[in-house]
Amino acid sequence: MLNKKEFIKIRKELSDSDSKREDIIQKSRIIIQVSKKIIYALHRGDLKSASSYVKDIEKGKKELEKIDTSLDTSINKVAFQEYAEALCYYHFVKSGKVPTATSLKLDSESYLLGLCDLTGELMRKAVNDVIKKNYKSALEIKELVEEIYGEFLEFNLRNSELRKKSDQIKWNLKKLEDVVFDLKIKGMLK
Numbered sequence: 001m002l003n004k005k006e007f008i009k010i011r012k013e014l015s016d017s018d019s020k021r022e023d024i025i026q027k028s029r030i031i032i033q034v035s036k037k038i039i040y041a042l043h044r045g046d047l048k049s050a051s052s053y054v055k056d057i058e059k060g061k062k063e064l065e066k067i068d069t070s071l072d073t074s075i076n077k078v079a080f081q082e083y084a085e086a087l088c089y090y091h092f093v094k095s096g097k098v099p100t101a102t103s104l105k106l107d108s109e110s111y112l113l114g115l116c117d118l119t120g121e122l123m124r125k126a127v128n129d130v131i132k133k134n135y136k137s138a139l140e141i142k143e144l145v146e147e148i149y150g151e152f153l154e155f156n157l158r159n160s161e162l163r164k165k166s167d168q169i170k171w172n173l174k175k176l177e178d179v180v181f182d183l184k185i186k187g188m189l190k
Helices: 004-043 047-066 075-095 108-131 135-153 161-185
Strands: none
Touching: 004 047, 004 075, 004 108, 047 075, 075 108, 108 135, 108 161, 135 161
């Protein structure tokens, strides 16, 4: 009555698909974990460890890109966002510049979502810089976040994850403005 060979074929297809999905999840988790290590190392001022982790995350991204990511999982999207955040923060700390989506070989949405999260790390860095009496750095960071916010204002974002995350930029900028204002009131910035 039933074609048994077809069911064998379907079971194999489902098993293969599930195996690929698990591979995507596992590789994505590694990227997410390494991105956190990069950011943590940078906040501690450990550029050497961060550089080592950058090599690991770039290798992980290449491995994830080899897999057909059209399967029903969104963790790979999170991994690319975390990759963007970590690499943008790394390059900012190292050179004072934020890399482009093109140079990171990322799609626009992953890059923009990563930039939204980047502003939180920049705010944290600015606060740490103020603690270390590096007031000029805090001002430069505020100006960068202001620039990022200005670019996001030019988008016509619908009610999506990107729209919701872009609100973070506004709140991070407000906190940075408060920090800079306080420094100016106390005469620590001219």
